[in-house]
Amino acid sequence: MNLRQIRYFCTVVEAGSAVLAAETLFVAPTAISMQLAQLEDHLGGELFDRSRRPMELTSLGKYFYPRAKELLSHAVRLDDETRGIASGKRGWLGVGFVRSTTFTVLPTAVRKFRESCPDVHLDLVEVLSEYQPEQLRQGRIDLGISRFIGPFEQSGDLNYAVMLDEPFVAVIPIGHSLAGQKSVSAVELSELPFILYPKDPRSPFGLQMLTALESAGGRPIVGYEAIEIHTALALVGAGLGVTLVGRSIARNNRRDVKFIPVRDIDLTTTLVMITRNGDENKLIPTFRQALTKGGAR
Missing domain, CATH: 3.40.190.290 (D-Maltodextrin-Binding Protein; domain 2)
Structure with a gap:
């Protein structure tokens, strides 16, 4: 599991589909699908119910999403603060x-x-x-x-x-x-x-x-x-x-x-x-x- 996979996952949830998420991230839809598949394989379960249209989060996905958002927020803050410390501003x-x-x-x-x-x-x-x-x-x-x-x-x-x-x-x-x-x-x-x-x-x-x-x-x-x-x-x-x-x-x-x-x-x-x-x-x-x-x- 890496930050790219988590970011792609959260963007799909917020955009409502992999196609719209790909447009937001300026990547190919296949890249989104590949990263999601690798993430689900790592976690050992599906995050989306793909039998529904639009697809919905599974119970595992509902558990994972808010925690994934929090992790991304911490990562962004860590990056910002570390750069600030390096420049002497934070x-x-x-x-x-x-x-x-x-x-x-x-x-x-x-x-x-x-x-x-x-x-x-x-x-x-x-x-x-x-x-x-x-x-x-x-x-x-x-x-x-x-x-x-x-x-x-x-x-x-x-x-x-x-x-x-x-x-x-x-x-x-x-x-x-x-x-x-x-x-x-x-x-x-x-x-x-x-x-x-x-x-x-x-x-x-x-x-x-x-x-x-x-x-x-x-x-x-x-x-x-x-x-x-x-x-x-x-x-x-x-x-x-x-x-x-x-x-x-x-x-x-x-x-x-x-x-x-x-x-x-x-x-x-x-x-x-x-x-x-x-x-x-x-x-x-x-x-x-x-x-x-x-x-x-």
């Missing part, structure tokens, strides 16, 4: 991201990617930077968008592309006196409890922020720990303390906090796209281009 792309990118490059990147590849299933997975390499190796994601402070470890089997490098700014409750200043110092930030994030044993991110403040003469005391940046910002908005974020985060429209430069810390955060070495998935460069349009370089 398929599946897993993207791991850190929560902070939802304030900045990710929403625009997703919209731009959707515009160029509307038929691609985009699987967005929120995952901390420290966990993205293993997810790449496992095939759970195809690319990761990570955020680091300072130098970061790079594995030999992965490719790292810096997309954005930016300084930190302080996040201060809108009602606090510091919110009226053009800039703040590490010492001034120590007036309020520090809100540490992300709360995860494998992430050094929070500790690196504290170290930078201490190096500038500040004495930050951790008042709260947040699992992710949204919670940290909400705690600042509630007046419970201060924190630090990358400058691009200030694009969000929170009205309960103020984003202010810190004048005496030399601290930057880097947004990095990570992929597997030698990955030939054509959707990856397409998504990278979308990231660039979203604000990353």
Whole structure:
């Protein structure tokens, strides 16, 4: 049994006769008859009652027809999707991201990617930077968008592309006196409890922020720990303390906090796209281009 036989069979059913089916398929009626005979021989029974005019489906034919139609539909879809994947226009792309990118490059990147590849299933997975390499190796994601402070470890089997490098700014409750200043110092930030994030044993991110403040003469005391940046910002908005974020985060429209430069810390955060070495998935460069349009370089 092959797809040609199944297609010929379904066309005969829909056309009402082998002659009309032959006209539809632009083949000789004898070709239709030969393919049907081979199909029936393979299945071990007749699909048509040829004693009737017009001929009708047998009970075997009635069983076979809807399933044959479904199989043809799957075959057509498989052909279409595979060609789309080969051209980089269809398929599946897993993207791991850190929560902070939802304030900045990710929403625009997703919209731009959707515009160029509307038929691609985009699987967005929120995952901390420290966990993205293993997810790449496992095939759970195809690319990761990570955020680091300072130098970061790079594995030999992965490719790292810096997309954005930016300084930190302080996040201060809108009602606090510091919110009226053009800039703040590490010492001034120590007036309020520090809100540490992300709360995860494998992430050094929070500790690196504290170290930078201490190096500038500040004495930050951790008042709260947040699992992710949204919670940290909400705690600042509630007046419970201060924190630090990358400058691009200030694009969000929170009205309960103020984003202010810190004048005496030399601290930057880097947004990095990570992929597997030698990955030939054509959707990856397409998504990278979308990231660039979203604000990353």
